[in-house]
Amino acid sequence: MRESSARTMDQHTPWHLACVVCDAIYPGLELRYRCECSGTLDVIHDLSKCELTKEKLDLRLGSKKPLDKSGVWRFRELILPLPEETLEQIAATRGEGSTHLYETQTVAQKIGLENLWLKHAGENPTGSFKDRGMTVGMTLAKHIGMTSVACASTGNTSASMASYAALSGLNGIVFIPEGKIAYGKLSQALAYGAKTIQIEGDFDDAMALVQEICNSEGIYLVNSINPFRIEGQKAIGFEILQDLGWNVPDWIVLPGGNLGNNTAISKGILELYEIGIIDTLPRLAVIQAEGANPLFTAWNGGGEMNPIKAETIASAIKIGSPVSWRKSMRGLHALKGVVTEVSDDQIMDAKAIVDAAGIGAEPASCATVAGIRRLVSEGVIKSDETVVGILTGHLLKDPKVVVNYHMNELSNINSKRANAPIRTSADIDEIRRIIRQ
């Protein structure tokens, strides 16, 4: 971090950085990602002067101003409260957020609920929830004068980073490990023009190298450790509440991989509560895949998190050593949270239900619905409680798994809702028979 500290800006900000472990504090614009003690950092806002109201936020829904049209920057006083004129000039926005909240009886009935809403973060511009955090990370990078940004990722993060870097006129650099890469997953990073560097070694090697390079070359790191991405991701919680007319649901449920998203949502909701925009709190449920369940083990065992080797069909949550685990536990405690796990078979069955409701989402997203179903069956969630589940990625992020499921070609998955094409001759009576089935 030596070279980086030279870039620290002395500007006063209505927020500062604080260590999650030792409570050490740092200036709001200091270029650092970890505390001296190596703990991760939080953005702490001075909320005493925040004059945001429901009415002000609702008025912005009708505005044509880019900051208001963004489902992140609409809540800017709680995200990155730079002066309005500064944000108007530098905010790296492409209309992220403002995604649909589906009220779905079809899915609700199948999993034992009376009311279910699904908030579709996969409807963001690059197809995943990552855009909400990236717009903030990239805006901060511009504000402190960075010209390049980097991350290690083979999936949704690289896609989002590459797009927002290009949009902001910054150089985007993606580090990926060698070996069998599904380039389909990288197609967005390549398309959006990020320099993509494939390194001999595994993902941990790529991660270590990107951190070293960022520090020595003055490049801004936008991996999950970046605390400003969390600030942007908070907006999904704000938007759910705004969608519901500021009525607080009983539960918010989402998948847990790197655990940044649940960290963000709980942080944001507690801030909304602190400034009086809501006066009750929802409970939070985090759903992990059985093969990628370090938080589940730690939370239910009451102890520290132990990294594991992750394996699940839900690639977006296939993470064995989540960087935000400690932050995320804090939010779980504050919101009377629960953590559960579901099998790949349960995830794919839930996905078939969500897809066939006409909504559709990538596998990791559907861990949410599989988890709700489990928690309802266990009586943790009551059937008459109001539940909002978050879908994190678009169906189009993983078309291969869709086709393989419906052709019954996934090993260890029982495709019991398979919808394979039906072959027939061009005989009209035969076709009639098929249609009437």
Next chain:
Amino acid sequence: MRESSARTMDQHTPWHLACVVCDAIYPGLELRYRCECSGTLDVIHDLSKCELTKEKLDLRLGSKKPLDKSGVWRFRELILPLPEETLEQIAATRGEGSTHLYETQTVAQKIGLENLWLKHAGENPTGSFKDRGMTVGMTLAKHIGMTSVACASTGNTSASMASYAALSGLNGIVFIPEGKIAYGKLSQALAYGAKTIQIEGDFDDAMALVQEICNSEGIYLVNSINPFRIEGQKAIGFEILQDLGWNVPDWIVLPGGNLGNNTAISKGILELYEIGIIDTLPRLAVIQAEGANPLFTAWNGGGEMNPIKAETIASAIKIGSPVSWRKSMRGLHALKGVVTEVSDDQIMDAKAIVDAAGIGAEPASCATVAGIRRLVSEGVIKSDETVVGILTGHLLKDPKVVVNYHMNELSNINSKRANAPIRTSADIDEIRRIIRQ
């Protein structure tokens, strides 16, 4: 059509159907797709009583009502003016439209313009502009009591139809030809639960069979011939004007495949002009791929359209016999339109520019940008004119072509903007060298 006429509803509507060829008229809710003379049909609104204003439309931007949040139903008086309470009950909406209008200097400069806006219809829920038409087709199907809907399609239409059918509780049926089907393109139809019937024969056979089955089985046909889909697609033009504060651009440019989209945009804009919401008209440019250019040939030859065997990398506009050609010419005449053609190489080069600007779109979408570039170079579009280009599909609709382009693996395409991954050892100095390049 015999069985169908029995379903005709006698309800009075503020619109009727009219034949594009012989001007015969039919009731607004009659279940028919062609005139007795076999001409295609138009929805003709009675605009004399339409009291829509800019102010009313702008007020709806801030509303949380589902009809107002939809970028189609926000303009309902000009789309499908059923009573408000009826629409509130039956509208098959999932927040389609309200897509981003990108002002992009990066792309503008590269193609010789001072100002360019790109309207991204690929940001619709299923990833293409088809959702705007489908929400209206499906709503009409529900209104007249249909329980099943069908189309022949291997691409964006099947995806959109399957989603909206599922959302509406209707049975969706997709007809596809036998042979080498890229199931990836069908993944959405399978996922959203449409019954997918693969028929021995080619696409024309599938198309003929779906029409026969729809007529005999009382199934609603939502292929491009359906006039109500055009009504929904008009909204992309309305939204562009609303995005621009009701200032009319000099040009609107879009790709031409089946020609429904340009038909819709010109129809809608002429209606806006008729009711006085705008007082000038934009010009319209339709861009075809060289290998799928029947409108280009007909328009510039001044005659009838002759079907061709289409071949282009831009699969969404690979159509040799566009069903809406006659309708589309009418709009081109009214808006002083031009039709041009571009090569696959030019399409892919334009795509590399659009993608690297951080926006991204499927190949057919980028015919728009390739076409603008050609028209600017020919002096048809002046560099200081305001131009809005329409991108019709999301980047994620065709990730394979992206990877193949950047790996320089497309035959007959010069990947001159290729952005392939760079392989390196885990040597920090080597990585620094790569980054500084």
